[in-house]
Amino acid sequence: MFHLLRNVACPESLLSSPDRFGGERRDGLRHGDLLIHDDRLLGFTRSHPAEARILSCDGRMVLPPLIEPHLHLDKAYTIHRLPDFGGDLLSAINAQEADKANWTDGDLRLRAERAMQELLAAGVGLARSHVDWGHGADPTRVPRAWDILSEVAQDWRGRVDLQLSCLPAIDILADPDAGPRIAARMAQSGGVLGAWCLGHDRRAEGFAAAFRLAEEFGLNLDFHVDEGQGRDLDGLRLIADMALRTGFKGSVLCGHAVSLMDMDGDALSRLLDAMARAGIALCALPTTNLFLQSRGTGTPDRRGITRLIEAAEVGVQTCLGTDNVQDAFFPLGRHDPLATLSAAVPALHLTAPLAAHLPLVSTRAAAAMGARPAHIDQLPASALWLAEARTVPELLSYLPHRVPLRDIIAAPAG
């Protein structure tokens, strides 16, 4: 069975072989009539089999499943219980900590389900959520949020695949009792070994333990690192050194790294080069970082975001994450990677054509998580989405409705 999607657009940056795929080039997009045989994309065509069913698409845009590498589903949608938001990172941590008294099974599940619905509507195929671990509680005990989010992940498998990553302080991984127990639990439940580090005393030991445990249990790593400004934060450098020293082969994703904004010259070049050589990926989280960093009195005059552009230039795998949604760390937002890319355009001064940056929330984000990046021309038609937008500025301005392409193909004629 042949289908012809008449007049669609595909972002060139999301095609593995744009020239073979064909189409007319304009503003970082390929336009034309897209031929599908059974579930396979054959590319843009000027002629088509007479029996092809023609579906008029009116210039709409084909997208692959989007990838969301950094969320906090245990915290999302708690803002209505936190009227005094608006402090710095530590104030947000403390406010969210106090809200944990409300984290019943029902509360956690309801909020996580709402997030999953939003991710599905946004066309997300794979997402990763961090889950607070320890934070004043016994770190050898599995937090209730971990169990509830694991159930949610199970329920949603195949619609939105949800990975979970534990989020203890890096000191906890250095603990000879807690570290191996947490890693074993990650291995048992398909999780990612994560931790946060902001100048913690035992950070060097903690990172050494994290790499050792990840190797032993076959885990990927994901760090919240150096989420603050100032030249004394060295977490990212310790991670890069450890990755190079151990030759770790799993994926290592570092989020935040706002401290890179305070580095320049040779020190910055050396660190970014080490990250590139070690295969460490960098995730920028524009909304939370712009909201919390450099908080003082009055208008901020510093931009709290990592140096994503310089990192990409030297070959570091880069991506964007949504981070916090309507919680103590960021009072607004939705679980939509396109909204995050939209926020990143002014935050990071992303340049035209904007279509070139879509991999930050799709193929590059997948690679950063250690997953296989899937381009439009490598996927079956049934895995793709159609967005109600004719240009990428429209796509990122209106965050339009997205429908699974399979629904359009399966719709009755007429």
Ligand SMILES: [Zn+2]
């Ligand atoms: Zn985070």
